[in-house]
Amino acid sequence: MAEMEDILRALLRRALSERGGEARTLTGITIDSGWRRFEPRLCAEFSDGYRTSHSLTPSACFAFCERHGVWDIAALRGLLLQDMRRIHAQMLREHRAQRGAGRQTWIAMLIRRLRGRLRRRPGRQLPAIEAVFRRHFLDESGEAWERGLQLLEENLSPEQRRQYDASGYFDVTGGASGKRYRIRQGSSMNVEQLDKRGRRVCTLCFMPAGRLVTGDVMLAQKVALEVFERDALKVANKFY
Amino acid sequence: MGVQIVMDRSGDTRHEFDTADREAVARAEQRFLELTGKGFRAVALGKDGGPGTLMRNFDPTVEQSLFIPQLQGG
Secondary structure, three states: OHHHHHHHHHHHHHHHHOOOHHHOOEEEEEEEOOOOOOOOEEEEEEOOOOEEEEEOOHHHHHHHHHHHOOOOHHHHHHHHHHHHHHHHHHHHHHHHHHHHHOOOOHHHHHHHHHHHHHOOOOOOOOOOOHHHHHHHHOOOOHHHHHHHHHHHHHOOOHHHHHHHHHHOEEEEEOOOOOOEEEEEOOOOOOEEEEOOOOOEEEEEEEEEOOOOOHHHHHHHHHHHHHHOHHHHHHHOEEEO | OEEEEEEEOOEEEEEEEOOOOHHHHHHHHHHHHHHHHOOOEEEEOOHHHOOOEEOOOOOOOOOEEEEEOOEEEO
16 A cells, blocks of 8 residues: 555656646546556556656555455546545645745745846746745744644635645735735735736735734735725735 | 634634533633734634625624734735
C-alpha cells in the first residue's frame, strides 16, 4: 500500500514541479500493459493534456488490490483515481504552503522582491514575503497556520475554492458596490481592486488587528469586502 | 447547536453552545457583547462560502458566527 502511495506521490510530484503544474487537474489514470520484459506503467492524465507515467511493480499492484479487495481493472482504476485525487489535493496544499513559507532564506526572498519592484508593471502580481516573515519573525506556529488555512477554505464558495486551488488567489464581489476584488495569498498588500476587464485598478492594504495568521487575514478580508465593504475601504490604504 | 468562531493568533477558538440550553445561550450572548464591545465584528456566516450578514445584535438561531477583530490599514 505504501509502495503504491509512493508511486502516486512520485507521479504527482513530477506533475506539480513542472511549469503550470498547480493549474492542472487530474482527469484520469490508466495502466499500460508491459511489453516483453518491461514492467507495466501507471499513467496519470491531466486537464491540459500533460501525461506522466511510472513503472508499476506486480507486488505493489497486488498489495493494493488485496488491501481493497478489488480484482477487476475498472474498479482498480476507480480506486487509484480516488486515492490520487486525495493525495493531489493534499500535495497542492503543501505546495502552496511551502511556496508561501519559501524554501529560500528570507534575505534571498527580499532581494527577489526588490528586483521585482524595479521591473514591476501595472497589474503584475506582488511578490509576497509576508509568509516567510510571519513564520520566522512573528513566531507563528505551523498548527495555527494550518487552522487559519482550514477556516479560510471552509468558508470559500466552490468557485473561490477552485480558483484558490488553481491560482493561489480568489475573487470577491463587494457587497455594497458590486466591484470585483482579488485576494492573493498573503497578509498585507494582497488585495487588489479590479476593473471590468479584470485588470488591477489599485492595491488595498487592510487587515484585522492582532497579528492573525494568513488564512484568518484572508478570510477577514473576504468577509469584510462582502459584508461591510464601505467600512473596510475607509480604513484601507490604497496604492495606485 | 450554535458555534461562535473567534479569530485569534492560534488560528481560531470555537465556542459551541446548545440553543436549547438557556444558560449556554446567555453565556454566548455575554461573549457576543464582550467581543463586539472590544471592536470585533460579528458576522453570520453564509452557506457554502456565500456572503454572510453582519450581526448587530445577538441571534441565537445563527448556526455559525465569526468574530473578526477591528480592521486596520496596513
